[in-house]
Each structure stands twice: as C-alpha cells, then as structure tokens.
Amino acid sequence: MQAYDACTYTRTTDIYGKEVINLLCAKSRVAPLKVVSLPRLELLAALLAACFMSKYAPKLQLPINEYFYWTDSTLVLNWLLSPSSRWKTFMGNKVSEIQELTSVSQWKHVASSDNPADIVSRGCFPSQMKSLDLWWNGPSWLKGEHTQWPSNFQELNSKTEYLSEEKVITNLFLTTENNSFNQIFKLFSSLSKLLRVVAYCLRVKSNLLSSDTNIYGPVKATEIENSLKRLVKVAQQEEFFTELCDLKNSKLVSSKSKLFRLKPFLDNDGIIRVGGRLKHAVSLSFFQKHQIVQSIGNALFNYEELYTILVxxxxxxxxxxxxxxxxxxxxxxxxxxxxxxxxxxxxxxxxxxxxxxxxxxxxxxxxxxxxxxxxxxxxxxxxxxxxxxxxxxxxxxxxx
Known part of the structure; x- marks a missing residue:
C-alpha cells in the first residue's frame, strides 16, 4: 500500500539565542486506488503540505516571520516554476492550488536522506520512532543560518518524466474562403451610402493606427475616392482572382482569360484597368483612356457601360x-x-x-x-x- 505525507516543524529562538526545532504536527494519506506514478504522489504530498500549513499555522496565534516548504522531488519544484496551464489537467489543477496557497520562492529542495516525511511513506515501527531525531527535530542543518541550508536544486529542461506531464498543444491551421468583406455589398442598396460607410470604417482604422494624423468631421471627397477604390479592389479580387495573380507575377494574363482582349494592366492602386489604343489619345485623361474593369455575372463592362446599365x-x-x-x-x-x-x-x-x-x-x-x-x-x-x-x-x- 502506497502513502504520502507531510510534516510541519517550528524553528524558534530561546532567550539564550539557541535555535530549537520541534515537530508541530504531521499528516499522511493513503494513495488513490487508481495507479498513480511516484512523481504525482510527490506532488500530492507537496499540496498536502501547502494545505496543512495554510490551515494550522494561523491556529498557533504566534508571529511567524517566514514560511519554508521542502520536497526531495526536483520534478515537483520544476512543475511549480511553470504556469499551471502548461501541464495536463491533473497536474495543472494541483500546481494551481499550490501556487495559490504558497509562493514559488518559498519552496526548497531537500535530499531524501534528510527528508523526515520519507519515514512515514517508507514505513517505520513505533519502537524505532522514539529514537529518530530526524523525525522529532528535523534535519540538523535547520538549526544553522539560512546560508548554510542546502541549495543544490537545478532547473530541468528535458527530463522525460518532467515533460511527460506537459499538455500537448496541437496547432490546427484552417484555410477558408474569406468572403466576409464581400458581404458588405448586400447590406446596402445605395452606392453613395455604401461609400460613406466604408469611408468611415477606413477613417477609424487610420485613426487607430496613427494618433498623429487623426481625421474628424464630415467625410471628404478623397475619403470617398479611397472608399470606391477599396470596393473596386474587393470586387475584382472576387471576380478576377486568377488574372490579378497573373498581372502581379508576369504582368500578362492568360490567353484563355476573358480579359485577354482588353489588354488589362494594374495601376498604382492595384486595380485592373483596360489597355488598348486609347492610351495614345492625347485629349483624354488617364481615367478615360484606361477604364476600370467591372462585371455583371459573366458579362464584362467598362465603367460607362456599367453606369448606363445601373441608370x-x-x-x-x-x-x-x-x-x-x-x-x-x-x-x-x-x-x-x-x-x-x-x-x-x-x-x-x-x-x-x-x-x-x-x-x-x-x-x-x-x-x-x-x-x-x-x-x-x-x-x-x-x-x-x-x-x-x-x-x-x-x-x-x-x-x-
């Protein structure tokens, strides 16, 4: 039968300046019927000690300067040094309880030969208990200064038992068709209202990213223009995704593309525009020479044709x-x-x-x-x- 335990000692100084160590109380528990690994039992013992101290120390009604907790398990100490969320459910819950009741800096490492709690877990006859100074007065070095106490604890990084309790985190990457912004076209029946709404959204984004150039007041003409460009890019991204990729990479669309005869190109804003012989017209502006490519269903129209249809x-x-x-x-x-x-x-x-x-x-x-x-x-x-x-x-x- 397995068991784990914790024992509490008081360290006091008498009127002559002598340090006195005495056993205050001890408590043991039988291990669960379900098979539990030794490191987990040691963690349960650490939790028992933390609960034991928080419950009975206030009952003494004495001024206590410091609290110290000792364990001979380096695994337990390393578990306590990490956030409880790092460990599996059982370990994470126990580590979380210990961290709430105690401070990590209060925990020290003690060798198994100097650990009086091992006497209970390993078993001992009552006749032997009377003469066990380790049980009644703790390890001898407790009477010395803190600087003389053992400090041979080393932080673990790759021990198998230590990492076996680490929670396995699986990163799952999903790719979905992002049509969320395209849905905005279905929310408004008025283009002017849609342009104003998008303009305000872009303004809020700009104000949040840069506090030096915040914009307030009514929507400006330049904001409406930027809003229209953004909506055109979204629509073209939906309808002419392959052509956009081709234009960005090779600056030529495939001969099988329905835009091929229009000789499309990307302007400085990344918008697909029509090429052709109008580029040689001196009296026309850039926007008249190279109109934006738009579509209705499977039909392609330039800006003026689409405007006529809408009217x-x-x-x-x-x-x-x-x-x-x-x-x-x-x-x-x-x-x-x-x-x-x-x-x-x-x-x-x-x-x-x-x-x-x-x-x-x-x-x-x-x-x-x-x-x-x-x-x-x-x-x-x-x-x-x-x-x-x-x-x-x-x-x-x-x-x-």
Whole structure:
C-alpha cells in the first residue's frame, strides 16, 4: 500500500539565542486506488503540505516571520516554476492550488536522506520512532543560518518524466474562403451610402493606427475616392482572382482569360484597368483612356457601360406602378416613383427585343440593352383590365 505525507516543524529562538526545532504536527494519506506514478504522489504530498500549513499555522496565534516548504522531488519544484496551464489537467489543477496557497520562492529542495516525511511513506515501527531525531527535530542543518541550508536544486529542461506531464498543444491551421468583406455589398442598396460607410470604417482604422494624423468631421471627397477604390479592389479580387495573380507575377494574363482582349494592366492602386489604343489619345485623361474593369455575372463592362446599365435599371424601378391615378377604368395612368422625382412618369422609346439572342452575336451596346431587358422581364410589373374575375368586380384595374 502506497502513502504520502507531510510534516510541519517550528524553528524558534530561546532567550539564550539557541535555535530549537520541534515537530508541530504531521499528516499522511493513503494513495488513490487508481495507479498513480511516484512523481504525482510527490506532488500530492507537496499540496498536502501547502494545505496543512495554510490551515494550522494561523491556529498557533504566534508571529511567524517566514514560511519554508521542502520536497526531495526536483520534478515537483520544476512543475511549480511553470504556469499551471502548461501541464495536463491533473497536474495543472494541483500546481494551481499550490501556487495559490504558497509562493514559488518559498519552496526548497531537500535530499531524501534528510527528508523526515520519507519515514512515514517508507514505513517505520513505533519502537524505532522514539529514537529518530530526524523525525522529532528535523534535519540538523535547520538549526544553522539560512546560508548554510542546502541549495543544490537545478532547473530541468528535458527530463522525460518532467515533460511527460506537459499538455500537448496541437496547432490546427484552417484555410477558408474569406468572403466576409464581400458581404458588405448586400447590406446596402445605395452606392453613395455604401461609400460613406466604408469611408468611415477606413477613417477609424487610420485613426487607430496613427494618433498623429487623426481625421474628424464630415467625410471628404478623397475619403470617398479611397472608399470606391477599396470596393473596386474587393470586387475584382472576387471576380478576377486568377488574372490579378497573373498581372502581379508576369504582368500578362492568360490567353484563355476573358480579359485577354482588353489588354488589362494594374495601376498604382492595384486595380485592373483596360489597355488598348486609347492610351495614345492625347485629349483624354488617364481615367478615360484606361477604364476600370467591372462585371455583371459573366458579362464584362467598362465603367460607362456599367453606369448606363445601373441608370436604366433605376429607371425601371422608378417606373413600377404603385396605385392608380384615378378610379376611371379607362384611365390606365398609374402613380410611380418617377412622379415624385420629375413630376411625371418616366418614358423611353421602345427597343428591339434582344433577350433571346446569343451574347456573342451582340455588339457591346446591344449587350447593355439585353441586360436591362432581362432585368425588366425578371422583375416586371404589368397592368391589365380584368372583367372575368370571380372575386373582383367588372371594369376594375388590377396590379399583377
């Protein structure tokens, strides 16, 4: 049967200046039924000593100048020198309790031959206890000055038993598709609002990184411009990732790329722009010569084409009927958002239907028209007169 124990001694100085060492109390416990290694039993003994001292020392009601704790296990001392989080659950909990009750600087190393606690753990007959000076008065060197006490403890770095209790930390690296910033496009239906929000976010980031150049007040035009550039880069990173990598590495895109014929290049901001013969035009600015590449689905558009599509779609949305303008069944006029914008409904000349024509048969302008016509068909709102409805009366306007 295994056991572990701890014993407590008092070191006092009498009126003649003589140091007196006496056994105060001792306590032993039987080892757990589950097989426990010897180093763990030694740690349990250290915890028993710490709990023992914190519980009974105050009962003496005597002024105690210093506390010292001794163990003959170098493993225990090394465990106590490290944070409890470094060790496995069992060891970490015990080390944490000891560190809460005591200070690491109070722990010393004692040789097994001078450790009175070993008498209990190894066993001893009662008849032998009477004459064991080590048990009753502790090791002889305790009566000397602190400088004469043994100090042969060495910190361990690679001992197998010491490291066997170290917690195994597994570093797991996961790569995920980072679309978190792309989701910002779905949060706003207004580009101007999106630009302002991103501009404020970039301002906060800049202010946190540099306290010398903090920016306050309304958003400036330069901030809106930087916000637009950032959003364009995010969109291009999503749509033209391979082309971006090719342009950064070799400055040429693959011949299989859908951007190949546009002769793209990266500007100073890392944005893909269109090349081509316009670069020789003297009267055009850099931004007019080299427009930003953007896309809708699988279609590629320059800035002006995309702007045209967005304006036409806006006109479609502002032409949708909200309510009839009169109760006359022969009056098909309806109230639309356009009435609030220009005072009348928006109108445009009808165009030839190109929704069913293959994309490669269309000119670039007809491609713009096709996109807007498909949008109108996907979300159209039509008006019809119904006189056969069972639920509605005759000559009523019905919005479908």
């Amino acid at each position: 036409r779609i806006e006109a479609i949305l502002n032409s949708r009927p909200s309510t009839p303008l009169s109760t006359d069944p022969n009056d098909l006029s309806v109230l639309t958002p356009g009435h609030f914008l220009i005072g009348d409904s928006l109108s445009a000349f009808p165009e030839r239907d190109v929704t069913n024509i293959m994309e490669n048969r269309l000119t670039r302008w007809r491609r713009v028209v096709q996109i807007t016509q498909k949008y109108r068909l996907d979300g159209r709102t039509s008006i019809s007169i119904s006189d056969k409805s069972e639920k509605n009366g005759h000559n009523q306007m019905v919005l479908i």
